Amino acid sequence: xxxxxxxxxxxxxxxxxxxxxxxxxxxxxxxxxxxxxxxxxxxxxxxxxxxxxxxxxxxxxxxxxxxxxxxxxxxxxxxxxxxxxxxxxxxxxxxxxxxxxxxxxxxxxxxxxxxxxxxxxxxxxxxxxxxxxxxxxxxxxxxxxxxxxxxxxxxxxxxxxxxxxxxxxxxxxxxxxxxxxxxxxxxxxxxxxxxxxxxxxxxxxxxxxxxxxxxxxxxxxxxxxxxxxxxxxxxxxxxxxxxxxxxxxxxxxxxxxxxxxxxxxxxxxxxxxxxxxxxxxxxxxxxxxxxxxxxxxxxxxxxxxxxxx
Amino acid sequence: xxxxxxxxxxxxxxxxxxxxxxxxxxxxxxxxxxxxxxxxxxxxxxxxxxxxxxxxxxxxxxxxxxxxxxxxxxxxxxxxxxxxxxxxxxxxxxxxxxxxxxxxxxxxxxxxxxxxxxxxxxxxxxxxxxxxxxxxxxxxxxxxxxxxxxxxxxxxxxxxxxxxxxxxxxx
Numbered sequence: 001x002x003x004x005x006x007x008x009x010x011x012x013x014x015x016x017x018x019x020x021x022x023x024x025x026x027x028x029x030x031x032x033x034x035x036x037x038x039x040x041x042x043x044x045x046x047x048x049x050x051x052x053x054x055x056x057x058x059x060x061x062x063x064x065x066x067x068x069x070x071x072x073x074x075x076x077x078x079x080x081x082x083x084x085x086x087x088x089x090x091x092x093x094x095x096x097x098x099x100x101x102x103x104x105x106x107x108x109x110x111x112x113x114x115x116x117x118x119x120x121x122x123x124x125x126x127x128x129x130x131x132x133x134x135x136x137x138x139x140x141x142x143x144x145x146x147x148x149x150x151x152x153x154x155x156x157x158x159x160x161x162x163x164x165x166x167x168x169x170x171x172x173x174x175x176x177x178x179x180x181x182x183x184x185x186x187x188x189x190x191x192x193x194x195x196x197x198x199x200x201x202x203x204x205x206x207x208x209x210x211x212x213x214x215x216x217x218x219x220x221x222x223x224x225x226x227x228x229x230x231x232x233x234x235x236x237x238x239x240x241x242x243x244x245x246x247x248x249x250x251x252x253x254x255x256x257x258x259x260x261x262x263x264x265x266x267x268x269x270x271x272x273x274x275x276x277x278x279x280x281x282x283x284x285x286x287x288x289x290x291x292x293x294x295x296x297x298x299x300x301x302x303x304x305x306x307x308x309x
Numbered sequence: 310x311x312x313x314x315x316x317x318x319x320x321x322x323x324x325x326x327x328x329x330x331x332x333x334x335x336x337x338x339x340x341x342x343x344x345x346x347x348x349x350x351x352x353x354x355x356x357x358x359x360x361x362x363x364x365x366x367x368x369x370x371x372x373x374x375x376x377x378x379x380x381x382x383x384x385x386x387x388x389x390x391x392x393x394x395x396x397x398x399x400x401x402x403x404x405x406x407x408x409x410x411x412x413x414x415x416x417x418x419x420x421x422x423x424x425x426x427x428x429x430x431x432x433x434x435x436x437x438x439x440x441x442x443x444x445x446x447x448x449x450x451x452x453x454x455x456x457x458x459x460x461x462x463x464x465x466x467x468x469x470x471x472x473x474x475x476x477x478x479x480x
Binding site for chain 2: 034035040041043044047070071072075076077121122123124135139140142143144146147148149150151152153154164165166167
């Protein structure tokens with residue numbers, strides 16, 4: 001089945017989109033600012049003769065020949081292998097040092113460690129995942145990166161409990177200032193990194209996972225204080241998993257939030273308001289669709305929400 | 310009824326500030342932890358001003374950048390930091406990599422080949438060291454500065470690498 005063909009009506013330059021999806025992606029590492037500066041990592045790469053290329057929109061991203069797992073900068077936790085476009089949502093969330101931040105689908109930890117670095121490793125970063133095996137990868141990645149601000153929990157993010165964070169005197173549950181909701185998805189946008197990504201694609205899976213995504217986003221908005229920020233991201237092009245999930249949360253009786261405009265240092269297309277027989281709230285246009293051909297990256301979807309009450 | 314004086318291995322409890330606040334027998338105090346880093350490695354206690362210390366299981370101390378109600382039942386609170394229930398306390402590799410740059414004493418700086426052997430988990434003869442015997446911060450020079458690699462056990466002219474098996478590398 002030609003999965004990507006279903007997006008032809010959405011993509012401006014469809015030929016370029018298909019061509020980009022065929023090209024493999026370069027390996028990229030992100031500098032972990034908790035332990036090193038971009039300048040020092042570049043110097044260590046120079047000393048070791050490791051070739052790299054700087055990514056123009058982000059000082060801490062370097063394109064490398066291969067993942068340098070067997071190198072001093074990796075051993076020191078100075079770098080983390082992370083696809084360029086997956087560094088976007090944490091930058092959009094922009095957490096501040098000392099804040100309370102929620103990462104409901106955290107493993108294996110590329111975005112978690114990036115959030116911790118943006119927070120200068122100060123404050124409370126709750127990293128949750130429902131899969132115990134993936135949590136152990138998250139923990140070892142966070143420790144290699146020297147993250148001390150993280151609290152790791154193991155639960156279904158749809159029913160995430162704030163109870164561990166409430167004192168025994170029964171205070172009000174302390175809500176989060178920000179949440180990064182980077183949900184499990186059908187992963188079409190990773191096709192350049194993982195050419196078999198679409199082999200398991202199945203429409204019933206898209207429908208099933210969209211239900212999970214709605215539950216996770218709703219709970220994350222609920223756990224964030226009024227005035228707080230929630231970023232929703234996926235690596236799929238499917239409107240069922242993107243705009244439809246946002247539309248669901250905007251309509252929900254359980255939570256109140258709105259989509260807000262934001263700038264990106266990468267080219268992107270707006271969210272779509274019509275797909276097949278569905279129409280979505282007009283404000284989903286404020287979300288960004290990053291197609292592989294626009295910046296020569298993987299595919300991504302990102303939306304920024306403000307909790308209103 | 311639960312025994313309040315026992316250590317519960319399934320939850321994290323904040324270390325008491327001082328001995329006067331101690332309720333669990335044998336548990337390290339915050340004051341002792343700060344003294345350990347200061348006396349052995351010359352790490353200024355101010356470095357940990359914003360951090361709290363937690364125990365999960367007997368003698369496994371974790372460092373956390375914020376505070377939480379104690380006890381707390383979660384998978385991890387910050388990162389592993391120190392083992393305290395043996396006669397000699399032992400910092401973790403993660404702790405030394407994260408805080409070792411603040412150390413001013415018992416920092417053993419290796420040359421390139423020595424550092425590679427250390428990372429590979431080897432024990433090596435190193436008679437030139439004139440610091441204390443025991444657990445030392447092992448470091449090397451990279452990109453114009455000294456960077457800690459992990460913990461070594463120095464005894465009788467010999468440096469034993471304490472890098473955990475899963476972190477050892479043959480560069």
